[in-house]
Amino acid sequence: MDAQNDVNRGEFTWKISYFTEQDATKLYSEAFTVSGCEWRILVFPKGNDTDHLSLYLNVPDSATLPYGWTRKAKFSLSVIDQVNNETQHEFNASESDWGYTTFIPLTELHDRTGGYLANDTLLIKAEVYILTVTPPVNIQPARPTDKFDSYFTGLEELVNAAETNGVGVGSSSCHQDGALAAEIPTVEEVEKAKQSLKECLSDLFKLNMKERLSEALSTLSSARTGLSPEQQIAIETFRANFSDFTSDFLTFEQDNAEFELHKLQKDRRFFTMKKSHETHVLYKQLMDDLTKEEEELKRKMEEVKEELKRKMDGVNSRRNKLLSDWEILLVDSDEAKLGYKDEMKKLAEAEEKKRIAEERMSRSTTAWSNLKAQFC
Missing domain, CATH: 2.60.210.10 (Apoptosis, Tumor Necrosis Factor Receptor Associated Protein 2; Chain A)
Structure with a gap:
């Protein structure tokens, strides 16, 4: 098409x-x-x-x-x-x-x-x-701000959804095996290792405690006294998976760092998105104010137009009266012009008659004077 x-x-x-x-x-x-x-x-x-x-x-x-x-x-x-x-x-x-x-x-x-x-x-x-x-369908004309309203309405829904949804992080358990079996430790060494293990277990695992934890596990795994059977089984089980524990922790640290990075970037994007939406709301309010101002100006323009129309009607009325008088003046002037030309013609004829009459009168006056001189 x-x-x-x-x-x-x-x-x-x-x-x-x-x-x-x-x-x-x-x-x-x-x-x-x-x-x-x-x-x-x-x-x-x-x-x-x-x-x-x-x-x-x-x-x-x-x-x-x-x-x-x-x-x-x-x-x-x-x-x-x-x-x-x-x-x-x-x-x-x-x-x-x-x-x-x-x-x-x-x-x-x-x-x-x-x-x-x-x-x-x-x-x-x-x-x-x-x-x-x-039957015909009534179509509302599109407003210049419709595309903004449509987009930012969707953005508002996204912002609201983001504000109501939290981000959960799952935990993972880690195991790692330790060092090779050592010589049978003394009772004092066993107690010291147990205390060291308790201190390690009282906090989250950190890489800087790896050697200390490995040493304590190694000592306790070689102990013959001072541990219950359940404690010995737990220690051996943990030591057997110590390498996996360390590897899992390193993986977790890397993944957690990546997660925190993306979380930070997400928060920044969200802040920008939310700021954009707030700015949109401000723009929309400004647009509403401009629309009201425009409507008020249009109303005043209509009032001014009415006043100007009345004045224009007065001007047109006076113009029409002037044109009418002008037409009458034109007719009168044309009549005067024709009369003037006619009178000029008549004046020329009368002047010629007067000249002829003056010539005749001059002859008559001369004859009159001669006659008067002879008898008076």
């Missing part, structure tokens, strides 16, 4: 471990959501009455959907990097799964040279593109 970034498109990869050991006739993946609709992959490991691997896309909640529901989707099912088949189907109550009964021959799937089952693990990928959904 063509790659597009929209809420109607999604994909899911299902990892099936120990695939060849699966005895079930069919297996379902966990549900995944695309465009508000739940889906899951259905596979028949040994084929659906066929010698092929059978793959289907299934609607897991079909029994609880409203009467008459449908989901038309274009989808592809693929064995990762190997086989990819694409089809389209309208899912409904009677056909809640659709796919390929003969997806790939089982002989080809199980062929080691084919590369389908790496480490006996099968990877199946589903890509779904929703075309129509009846």
Whole structure:
């Protein structure tokens, strides 16, 4: 399918471990959501009455959907990097799964040279593109912090589990044989060896007491008096396994040191993980505060927008009035302009008439003056 970034498109990869050991006739993946609709992959490991691997896309909640529901989707099912088949189907109550009964021959799937089952693990990928959904599904838009909430919710569960679970360490018993038998010790030497043994046994075994313990055991094992039969048996039994005891202790010391190192590293990782979670909680609170601040600013912006709208309406009203007056002025000006041109024309005509009249009047005045001079 063509790659597009929209809420109607999604994909899911299902990892099936120990695939060849699966005895079930069919297996379902966990549900995944695309465009508000739940889906899951259905596979028949040994084929659906066929010698092929059978793959289907299934609607897991079909029994609880409203009467008459449908989901038309274009989808592809693929064995990762190997086989990819694409089809389209309208899912409904009677056909809640659709796919390929003969997806790939089982002989080809199980062929080691084919590369389908790496480490006996099968990877199946589903890509779904929703075309129509009846009845429609309301999809909540994703928030930018959703991925953080999802991750740190899982981290919080891990932190809580780590805080409630303690780490127990088992103890191991150690035995070691001692030195070779020595000469028969004196009573004083036996008592001294018994005291030395008591002092060694009063504390945990340490490497620096190995020689002292070995010497005491050697002395007591050679003693003929001063020991009960039970004490003699215990000493001989312990001496017979003294080397194993020392070896076991050294192994324990090494393993314990490794354990303490990992415990320290675990505690450091846990501290970092817990600190990250605490920081996440702080970030979430800061984000909530920013969201409230944003909402308050939006509210104020709406108030300002209303005020600005009223002012803008006033400006537009005055502008419209000005334009109307301007139009009237334009008409009046055009009338004045036409009248002016007409009057200019009439003025020129009147001026010409006046000039002619003045010339005539000048002749008449001259004649009048001559006549007046003759008789007056």
